[in-house]
Amino acid sequence: MSIFLTLLRRELAAFFYSINGYLIIAAVALLIGESFSTVIAILGSDPSPMPVTELFYSTNYFWMIVLLAAPVMTMRLFALEKASGTFETLMTTQIGDVAVVAAKFCGAIFFYLVAWLPLLLCLLIVGHYARQHTGLDAGTVGGMFLGIFLIGCLFISLGCFASAITNSQMAAAMVSFVLGMSLFSLAFLAKALPPNSDLTQIIPYFNLFDQMDSFARGVVDTRVIIFYLSASFFFLFLTLRVVESRRWK
Amino acid sequence: MIEVSNLTKRYAGRTAVDDISFTVARGEIVGLLGPNGAGKSTTMRVLSGFMPATSGTVRVGGFDVFHDADEARRRIGYMPENNPLYPEMRVREYLKFRARLKGLGWKNSRSRVDTVMEQCGLKDVGRRIIGQLSKGYKQRVGLADALVHEPELIILDEPTVGLDPHQIRSVRTLIKSLAGKHTVLISTHILPEVEMMCGRVLIMFGGRVLASDTPENLQLRMAGGSQVITEIAAPEKALREAWDGLPEVEQFNVSASDGKFFRCALIARDGFDLRATVFAITQKNGWELRELTRSRHSLEDVYVQVTKPSQEERE
Structure with missing residues (x-):
């Protein structure tokens, strides 16, 4: 456990000691700010029945952030260590592969959540100046961030996998972007297909849009939580297999 | 270990x-x-x-x-x-x-x-x-x-x-x-x-x-031993005869150096150290000796001989 914490500290240091980390945070903050100004414009023109968090989600900047930021955050994780050779020094110590994958994933998720913090500030500003407080309560904010966390888990585990299979950061970012876009397209497909047809029993689970929309409204469905967590575990498992693969004969 | x-x-x-x-x-x-x-x-x-x-x-x-x-x-x-x-x-x-x-x-x-x-x-x-x-x-x-x-x-x-x-x-x-x-x-x-x-x-x-x-x-182990370089002031013919007469010398080469000196390169058989023998010969004949060294094969020679990659590369 203490070795895991040591590794996690090092991962977080790699994010926060580098200019890249702050560039990513700034870019995400910019997109959140854009969506904030859009939300303010909507709220100013006509009153909306939607909760503020759902308004934020409906600006679609949300997907831009997830699709672009996750590959950029994760591309470094394994690819850079492999390219620079530190992967070799790392893997010849007494740490297990599981600890390495877990620490890298947790570090990236933490950084991802930190990058989302400006949204909380935006919500507080809206909440502070809104005349009525029904549009914003702890439930909707909590639901929104739970959704952000779960979708983050999925896309960052995808990114981990992409980074583990190559030693070029560029290739890692592209692979994880393409995988992310495929998931995104699958969500379109899931939305377009008629519900309850036998063939597509699994497809509706990929309807990321409606799921995230419910989270933004403060509706939490355990089936969805389990779907996201198991999908993330699946990709982390694949990552682990890739990391182990150098030991295969 | x-x-x-x-x-x-x-x-x-x-x-x-x-x-x-x-x-x-x-x-x-x-x-x-x-x-x-x-x-x-x-x-x-x-x-x-x-x-x-x-x-x-x-x-x-x-x-x-x-x-x-x-x-x-x-x-x-x-x-x-x-x-x-x-x-x-x-x-x-x-x-x-x-x-x-x-x-x-x-x-x-x-x-x-x-x-x-x-x-x-x-x-x-x-x-x-x-x-x-x-x-x-x-x-x-x-x-x-x-x-x-x-x-x-x-x-x-x-x-x-x-x-x-x-x-x-x-x-x-x-x-x-x-x-x-x-x-x-x-x-x-x-x-x-x-x-x-x-x-x-x-x-x-x-x-x-x-x-x-x-x-x-x-x-x-390299090339069966070492090479001795010596410079001696003596008639060239006498030198050649002297080296011919030594059973320990496998190969030799005599060339003129400056003045009356001749430079001799001697390769010994089976790693034999020729230096003492050479000195004894000059003493016996009353020749003037100004240099006597053993040039050892460096590790580089060993390395090149053992690996020999350059030949293929050159071709």
């Missing part, structure tokens, strides 16, 4: 290490010498437990590096090729991080980091960022990392590559100072380095170990 038996490592379609066996005793400093692509780094990667062997076994301190990986790794300090480090970390922070990864506790890691920083001359740069250090200092950080958990065996892959002569000298001194306490395996393609540091040399080429001996013995 190291027992390698029938180690083979194949990458897709290419055999990097081909059925090699060797042992290294405790406290030895052994140099792994060979041209690029001879399989040195691959051997070291397998030894360090980073990659498994395709076949064969490697034991370090009696533990199989693949099956008893934890126990073996505890005994190995490994510095890979190009000495990879995290450039954004500070020296002390990095060593502490590495010590923790190698299973040292908080207190223990602190005192060990202090010790190795002292040992490797890093006391003054503890707070510096690794990326901003000179290459020589980076190399010392890599060495300190290899030493931090007090391993019995230290594996260094090309530790002096890319350093300037001063830095090379200090790194070599550092490595020499490890002798006795640790077993050291160094790979290099720089010959003088091996002659200076190692008690034993393994020459690798094309994935095989072609020779394994002390540098001195390897030199002795």
Whole structure:
């Protein structure tokens, strides 16, 4: 456990000691700010029945952030260590592969959540100046961030996998972007297909849009939580297999 | 300390290490010498437990590096090729991080980091960022990392590559100072380095170990012995007759030097040392002698003769 914490500290240091980390945070903050100004414009023109968090989600900047930021955050994780050779020094110590994958994933998720913090500030500003407080309560904010966390888990585990299979950061970012876009397209497909047809029993689970929309409204469905967590575990498992693969004969 | 038996490592379609066996005793400093692509780094990667062997076994301190990986790794300090480090970390922070990864506790890691920083001359740069250090200092950080958990065996892959002569000298001194306490395996393609540091040399080429001996013995084995150069003032004919009459001389060459002197190059049979004989002959004949040296085959000759890659490359 203490070795895991040591590794996690090092991962977080790699994010926060580098200019890249702050560039990513700034870019995400910019997109959140854009969506904030859009939300303010909507709220100013006509009153909306939607909760503020759902308004934020409906600006679609949300997907831009997830699709672009996750590959950029994760591309470094394994690819850079492999390219620079530190992967070799790392893997010849007494740490297990599981600890390495877990620490890298947790570090990236933490950084991802930190990058989302400006949204909380935006919500507080809206909440502070809104005349009525029904549009914003702890439930909707909590639901929104739970959704952000779960979708983050999925896309960052995808990114981990992409980074583990190559030693070029560029290739890692592209692979994880393409995988992310495929998931995104699958969500379109899931939305377009008629519900309850036998063939597509699994497809509706990929309807990321409606799921995230419910989270933004403060509706939490355990089936969805389990779907996201198991999908993330699946990709982390694949990552682990890739990391182990150098030991295969 | 190291027992390698029938180690083979194949990458897709290419055999990097081909059925090699060797042992290294405790406290030895052994140099792994060979041209690029001879399989040195691959051997070291397998030894360090980073990659498994395709076949064969490697034991370090009696533990199989693949099956008893934890126990073996505890005994190995490994510095890979190009000495990879995290450039954004500070020296002390990095060593502490590495010590923790190698299973040292908080207190223990602190005192060990202090010790190795002292040992490797890093006391003054503890707070510096690794990326901003000179290459020589980076190399010392890599060495300190290899030493931090007090391993019995230290594996260094090309530790002096890319350093300037001063830095090379200090790194070599550092490595020499490890002798006795640790077993050291160094790979290099720089010959003088091996002659200076190692008690034993393994020459690798094309994935095989072609020779394994002390540098001195390897030199002795070369071309059946040594060559003696001498300059003597004597009639040329008399000199030729004298060398012809010596059964120990296999080949000789007499050429005119300046003045009345002749330069003779004599190759002895079976490693025989001709110097005393030559001196006795000049004494007996009353010739004037102004030079008498034995030119020994350098390790470089051994290396070139054993590996002979250049011929193919030239063609």
